[in-house]
Amino acid sequence: xxxxxxxxxGAVSVGAPGDRGLLARALDRPSLPALVGLVVVVLFFGLEAxxxxxxxxAAGVLDVAASLGIGAVAVALLLVAGQFDLSIGVVAVAxxxxxxxxxxxxxxxxxxxxxxxxxxxxxxxxxxxxxxxNTGLPSFLVTIATFLILQGTALAGFEAVAGSTQxxxxxxxxxxxxxAAVFGSSAEIAGGRFQVSVLWWVAAAALASWAxxxxxxxxxxxxxxxxxxxxxxxGVPVRRTTITLFCLTATAGWLIGTLALLRxxxxxxxxxxxxxxxxxxxxxxxxxxxxxxxxGSAAGAAIGALLYAVARQGIxxxxxxxxWFQALLGGLLLVALLANGVVRRRLKAVPRS
Amino acid sequence: MSTSADAVPPAPSxxxxxxxxxxxxxxxxxxxxxVSVTLPAGEITCVLGxxxxxxxxxxxxxxxxxxxxxxxxxxxxxxxRFRSPLQARSAGIATVWQDLAVAPLLSIWRNFxxxxxxxxxxxxxxxxxxxxxxxxxxxxxxRVGVTQVDPDQPASTLQAGARQSLAVARALHxxxxxxxxxxxxxxxxxxxxxxxxxxxxxxxxxxxxVVLVTNNPRYAHLVGDRFLLLAHGAVAGCLTRDDVxxxxxxxxxxxxEEFSALTAALxxxxxxxxxx
Numbered sequence: 001x002x003x004x005x006x007x008x009x010g011a012v013s014v015g016a017p018g019d020r021g022l023l024a025r026a027l028d029r030p031s032l033p034a035l036v037g038l039v040v041v042v043l044f045f046g047l048e049a050x051x052x053x054x055x056x057x058a059a060g061v062l063d064v065a066a067s068l069g070i071g072a073v074a075v076a077l078l079l080v081a082g083q084f085d086l087s088i089g090v091v092a093v094a095x096x097x098x099x100x101x102x103x104x105x106x107x108x109x110x111x112x113x114x115x116x117x118x119x120x121x122x123x124x125x126x127x128x129x130x131x132x133x134n135t136g137l138p139s140f141l142v143t144i145a146t147f148l149i150l151q152g153t154a155l156a157g158f159e160a161v162a163g164s165t166q167x168x169x170x171x172x173x174x175x176x177x178x179x180a181a182v183f184g185s186s187a188e189i190a191g192g193r194f195q196v197s198v199l200w201w202v203a204a205a206a207l208a209s210w211a212x213x214x215x216x217x218x219x220x221x222x223x224x225x226x227x228x229x230x231x232x233x234x235g236v237p238v239r240r241t242t243i244t245l246f247c248l249t250a251t252a253g254w255l256i257g258t259l260a261l262l263r264x265x266x267x268x269x270x271x272x273x274x275x276x277x278x279x280x281x282x283x284x285x286x287x288x289x290x291x292x293x294x295x296g297s298a299a300g301a302a303i304g305a306l307l308y309a310v311a312r313q314g315i316x317x318x319x320x321x322x323x324w325f326q327a328l329l330g331g332l333l334l335v336a337l338l339a340n341g342v343v344r345r346r347l348k349a350v351p352r353s
Numbered sequence: 354m355s356t357s358a359d360a361v362p363p364a365p366s367x368x369x370x371x372x373x374x375x376x377x378x379x380x381x382x383x384x385x386x387x388v389s390v391t392l393p394a395g396e397i398t399c400v401l402g403x404x405x406x407x408x409x410x411x412x413x414x415x416x417x418x419x420x421x422x423x424x425x426x427x428x429x430x431x432x433x434r435f436r437s438p439l440q441a442r443s444a445g446i447a448t449v450w451q452d453l454a455v456a457p458l459l460s461i462w463r464n465f466x467x468x469x470x471x472x473x474x475x476x477x478x479x480x481x482x483x484x485x486x487x488x489x490x491x492x493x494x495x496r497v498g499v500t501q502v503d504p505d506q507p508a509s510t511l512q513a514g515a516r517q518s519l520a521v522a523r524a525l526h527x528x529x530x531x532x533x534x535x536x537x538x539x540x541x542x543x544x545x546x547x548x549x550x551x552x553x554x555x556x557x558x559x560x561x562x563v564v565l566v567t568n569n570p571r572y573a574h575l576v577g578d579r580f581l582l583l584a585h586g587a588v589a590g591c592l593t594r595d596d597v598x599x600x601x602x603x604x605x606x607x608x609x610e611e612f613s614a615l616t617a618a619l620x621x622x623x624x625x626x627x628x629x
Contacts, residue, residue, distance in 0.1 A: 214480045216470045219459070223467055227456030233418060234454055234468035235439030294458040 030288030031300030033339040037286065037332060038307045045314030052310070052317050055192030061309045062194060066201035067256050069305030072283040073201075073208045074252035076301035078245045079284050080212070082225030082293025083132060083139040085246060087124065087147040089276030091253030094154035095121045096261040097269070101158065103176075104167040110175035118254050124150065125250030129243030147277060155269055165269040170261075184262030197259045201302065204252070208298035221245065226294020282329065283308050286336040290344055307332065367430040369394040369530060369562040370415070370446075375424035377410050384410040386586045387424065392531070397553060397563040399573035401606055402583035408566045409451070411583070412535045415564060416448040417441030428530075439468055447528030449549075451535040453520040457509035462490040464508045465523050493522040497552060514545045521552045532556045536567040550576055570602035582606075 042052075051057045071088050078085050095117045102113035128146055132139045159165060170176065185196045212218040220241040223231035231238050261267055287304030289296030308329065315325045370392040377385040385407045392398050402408050413419035414426065417435030425432045428444060435441040438448070448454075455464050462483075463470075471482040471489075490504045497518045508516060517537060524532055534553060541549070553576055556563050567573050573580060580597065582590040582605055590605065597605070 210480075214483070216472060216479075216481065219463055219467060219470055219481070222459055222463070223456050226458040227454075229452060230450075230454035230456050231467070233416070233438060233448070233450050233452075235417065235437045235442060236468045237437075294456070 030295060030297040030343070031303055032288070033336055034287045034300050034303040034307055037335070038303055038310065041307055041310050041314065045310060045318065049314050049317035049319075052314050055190040057192075057313065057317060059189075059192035059194045061306070061313045062198045062201075063309075064312060065305045065309035066195065066197040067259065068279065068283060068308060069201040069302045070197070070204050070256055070259075071249075071252050071280040072287065072301040072305045073204050073298045074245075074249040075280040076284040076287060076289050076296050076298050077208055077212065077221055078249055079281070079289040079291065080225050080293060080296040081221045081242060081245050082228070083242060083245065084143060084281065085128065085139065085249040086143040086277035086281075087128065087150060088249050088253040088256075088280055090147050090150045090154070091121050091124055091250050092257035092260070092276075093270065094124075094150050094257075095254040096257035096267050097154050097158045099258065099261055100167045100170060100267040101161055103173045104170050105162060108173070110173050110179045113173075114179060114258060117258075118251070121250040121254035122247050125247035126243060128250070129246035132246070133239040133242050143277075151271070155271070158269055166266060168266045170267075171265045180262045180265075182262075183259050184265075186263075195259075195263065197263075200255060200259065201305070204255075205298055205302035212298055217241065217244075222294060224293075279308075282333050285340065286332055288336070288340065288343075290340055292344070295343070304336075367427075368392060369429060371425075371427040371430075372414075373425040373427065375414065375421050375426060377414060377419060378422050383586050385414070385421070388583075388586075388588055389424075390581055390588060390591060392562045392564060394530070394562045395557055395560045396578040397557050397565055397576050398579045398581055399577035400564060400566045400581045400583060401568075401570060401573055401602065402589070403606075406583040407586040408583055409535070410586070412448065412451075412533055412564075412566055415441070415446060415531070415533050417446075442469060442527050445528060445530035446533065447524040447526075447531070448533040449520050449524045449535060449537075451538055453516060453537060455508050455516050455519060458507055460505050461494075461502060461508055461511070461519060462486045462504035464519060465490040465493065465504075465526075469527065489526070493526045494518065496525070497522045497548065514542065514548070517541070517545055518548060521549065525552060525556065528556065528561060531562040531564070533564045534566065536565070536569070536572075546572070570606050571599050574599035574602050 046053050049057075052061065071092075075085060075088065098117040098120055099113050102108040102116055103110055106113075108116070124146060128139070128143055131137065131142045131146075135142075171180070183196065183200075186193050187196075188194075212221060220231070220236045220238070223234075223236050224238045224241050228238060283304040284296065284301045285291065285304075286307060287297065287300030287302070289301065311328050311332070312322075312325050315328070316322055368391040372388050372390050372392075374387040374389055375385060376383060376387055388407070388411070390398075400408050400411060410419065414421050414435075417438040417440050420434050420436055426434065428446075433444065435444070441448075456467065459467065463486075466486050466489075471485050472479050473482045474480050487504045491502065494500070494502055494504075499515050499518045499522070502511075502515070508519065511519065524534070532553070534549070536549075550572075553563055553565060557576075557578075565573065565577065574594075574597075578594055580590075580592045580594075580602060581588065582592070
């Protein structure tokens with residue numbers, strides 16, 4: 001090192017602690033492995049299935065990525081705070097079923113019905129959050145329980161009330177057109193039909209990213225997951241933060257369900273399956289979240305969703321057996337877990353005094 | 354050493370912090386039982402006692418982690434009951450925690466302000482004042498002798514000593530009236546101990562009420578003005594510097610009833626020990 005006079009006060013250090021080159025700084029970004037993975041997958045499937053890179057192909061990819069990404073961004077925040085939520089997929093289904101019943105059978109106008117199902121989803125989030133912070137049970141198990149309860153109640157309840165597995169003709173309801181413009185519209189750009197859900201996804205990722213890095217709330221999220229004792233000792237509202245995050249994932253679930261409802265103009269009773277809940281977590285982990293909490297990014301989760309969507313659509317467009325997708329996703333998850341393990345060791349390594 | 358305290362005439366004003374018959378229960382167990390003690394400004398009160406004697410609970414009460422159940426906690430004569438460490442911190446009582454309360458994955462400046470971040474803007478757009486937080490952190494760390502630090506580094510990249518300095522600098526920054534130091538359990542080098550002692554003495558010079566919780570009587574006698582001995586959650590003795598020397602303190606610490614009981618039991622089993 002060349003001596004350049006005495007070190008100036010407050011200057012970014014270049015000495016021993018600051019021996020962090022571009023690579024080290026890049027490795028500090030949780031979203032880096034997902035970004036690298038995305039580039040690799042896009043290159044691979046771009047060669048294998050050139051249709052993927054056309055406007056139509058891109059629209060298909062973004063459509064898959066948007067719905068998944070909204071959930072994954074919310075789940076990423078929750079993972080950073082050291083908690084899980086597996087019930088988000090079923091909140092999407094149950095929320096849209098409730099909206100459909102209120103609009104199609106009870107004759108409610110569209111907006112009040114959507115508000116009511118949002119309130120119900122938030123109630124699920126509050127129940128999840130309060131159970132987790134008050135009992136100290138693993139959120140993994142608590143949300144599996146709410147998942148099962150909600151799945152059974154929503155599906156059986158819907159059929160009991162509606163008398164069938166489907167409600168149609170929702171588009172006659174008051175306010176449907178304006179709601180459909182907000183949640184279900186699409187635009188033709190360069191020959192591809194892009195859904196409005198893409199905008200919701202980008203907005204959710206941007207907002208979550210800003211909140212995580214630039215607000216007190218974000219600091220509380222990081223501290224709740226990475227150092228819960230320290231957070232408590234410094235008066236960080238860990239309980240309030242956790243409950244808020246469960247409300248956020250429930251809201252994301254409601255948004256996913258509402259986007260589908262307003263686009264399809266009907267609702268079909270389907271089994272959400274635990275798989276959807278796990279998909280969000282897989283995508284968030286691919287996006288760089290540590291399962292142990294305290295580290296991760298919303299932008300990474302959004303990129304992870306894009307990676308997921310490119311792989312899925314790429315396999316379809318390349319004419320492969322779509323079941324290969326699961327194997328590929330598993331491989332991606334494994335690579336992400338190993339990369340995250342390296343990150344964690346790097347970050348947790350305590351220098352000797 | 355105690356001249357600064359002696360120079361001030363016995364002030365008629367109220368002590369900064371006072372505990373009056375204060376009790377804390379965990380279930381049916383009393384962790385603190387009717388503890389009465391005054392913690393005057395500009396003095397270092399050392400809290401000594403064995404593990405489980407209530408030292409940690411006392412720290413928890415003073416720093417707002419655990420509200421007391423009975424009795425009173427007076428801040429400048431006003432009864433207070435902190436429901437959160439945030440309330441204690443905004444009242445000017447800052448704590449150096451035994452585990453340092455540093456989140457390893459968070460950057461240094463985020464750690465420094467964790468729970469009390471400076472913000473700007475109005476609510477929906479209220480955001481961290483990152484530049485101010487960074488500058489303040491660098492300045493506060495320089496005050497405790499840590500320079501050449503990038504505040505954006507994760508705290509895990511700090512050496513153990515610098516991590517302790519971060520905790521001390523944070524407490525000095527937020528502690529306007531009182532400083533509570535729960536002596537870190539991690540083994541400290543001489544340089545680190547010196548730093549901690551310097552910070553404590555500086556806080557006294559600035560007129561803060563300092564509470565030092567420690568297991569080490571020698572260490573306590575070096576800086577302490579007053580000594581609070583705790584046993585089984587109750588006050589076993591409250592002494593001033595004039596009453597005791599380091600050897601007395603050591604005897605009081607080690608020569609508690611447990612030690613006599615142990616000696617008796619050992620002597621009964623091995624009678625030859627009694628001759629020693």
